[in-house]
Amino acid sequence: MSRILVTGAAGAVGSLIRPRLARPGRTLRLLDLVPLDPGEGEEAVQASVTDADAMRAACEGVDAVIHLGGISLEAPWERILDVNIHGTYTVFEAARRAGVARVVFASSNHVVGYRTPAEYPLTADTPPLPDTYYGVSKATGEALGALYHHRYGLDVICVRIMTCFAEPPNPRALSTWLSPDDCARLLEACLAVEKPGYRIVYGVSPNTRGGWVSLDEARALGYAPADDAEVHADAVHAAHGRPAHDDPVFAYLGGPFTFPDLDADRL
Numbered sequence: 506m507s508r509i510l511v512t513g514a515a516g517a518v519g520s521l522i523r524p525r526l527a528r529p530g531r532t533l534r535l536l537d538l539v540p541l542d543p544g545e546g547e548e549a550v551q552a553s554v555t556d557a558d559a560m561r562a563a564c565e566g567v568d569a570v571i572h573l574g575g576i577s578l579e580a581p582w583e584r585i586l587d588v589n590i591h592g593t594y595t596v597f598e599a600a601r602r603a604g605v606a607r608v609v610f611a612s613s614n615h616v617v618g619y620r621t622p623a624e625y626p627l628t629a630d631t632p633p634l635p636d637t638y639y640g641v642s643k644a645t646g647e648a649l650g651a652l653y654h655h656r657y658g659l660d661v662i663c664v665r666i667m668t669c670f671a672e673p674p675n676p677r678a679l680s681t682w683l684s685p686d687d688c689a690r691l692l693e694a695c696l697a698v699e700k701p702g703y704r705i706v707y708g709v710s711p712n713t714r715g716g717w718v719s720l721d722e723a724r725a726l727g728y729a730p731a732d733d734a735e736v737h738a739d740a741v742h743a744a745h746g747r748p749a750h751d752d753p754v755f756a757y758l759g760g761p762f763t764f765p766d767l768d769a770d771r772l
């Protein structure tokens with residue numbers, strides 16, 4: 506894959522993967538609402554994923570899209586509808602019209618946020634049970650991906666990212682962390698696998714405290730993860746304490762996104 510469009514490239518995941526996806530002969534076309542400073546092997550586009558004309562232009566000459574751009578937390582319905590749902594439609598439609606063969610969609614564990622530990626490990630076949638409007642937008646993005654695969658033949662891989670930051674940010678993430686290197690390994694697998702069709706996979710490292718979601722679907726793409734949040738456990742517990750097993754944060758997969766105070770009307 507020689508030219509890859511990355512939407513939301515200025516965000517947390519985009520910043521972590523930029524250096525890790527760099528390859529000789531590959532151009533990363535970085536798109537975000539905010540300005541970006543492109544380095545060697547990079548191009549920058551300042552645009553909104555909701556702008557059909559800008560997205561169509563950004564998709565020209567591109568082999569694959571990694572769609573990260575949008576709202577990454579709970580927000581009022583109108584914003585989620587515009588940026589995450591209409592924006593994701595706009596990305597798929599622009600990719601189709603420009604002849605882009607593959608879209609990797611940053612979905613989320615919050616598609617299945619109200620699933621409980623009794624159901625673990627969740628698989629790609631576990632039906633959606635979103636915990637927020639945000640989770641609904643990711644379930645909708647997955648459905649749009651299925652439509653664009655079945656109707657138009659795009660290869661679409663939806664990665665239900667668990668928790669991807671430089672280090673696990675809290676005790677829950679000792680179970681859900683996707684290390685930056687594993688994230689890049691997974692995205693490379695998504696780009697390299699031949700004829701994936703339409704897939705849903707979980708994006709997570711093989712953490713000692715994991716097992717909440719299946720890694721089988723991601724491994725079937727060729728993902729060979731190497732990291733484990735456990736190496737950060739002492740530091741995380743020193744910073745945040747050690748929650749009991751019956752702490753509400755462990756009641757549902759979505760953790761704090763299921764808490765009453767995260768209701769969008771209260772934000």
Ligand SMILES: NC(=O)c1ccc[n+]([C@@H]2O[C@H](COP(=O)([O-])OP(=O)(O)OC[C@H]3O[C@@H](n4cnc5c(N)ncnc54)[C@H](O)[C@@H]3O)[C@@H](O)[C@H]2O)c1
Nearest residue numbers: 513515516517518538553554573574575577611666668669
């Ligand atoms: N980081 C995680 O742990 C995690 C977990 C699950 C899913 N995800 C998903 O992965 C993607 C990246 O997550 P992140 O943590 O980097 O989020 P982030 O909030 O750090 O970055 C999102 C980026 O999207 C950009 N953006 C917002 N609205 C836009 C628009 N209209 N047009 C273009 N760009 C826009 C923002 O400027 C920002 O740079 C998101 O789709 C998020 O929902 C992330």
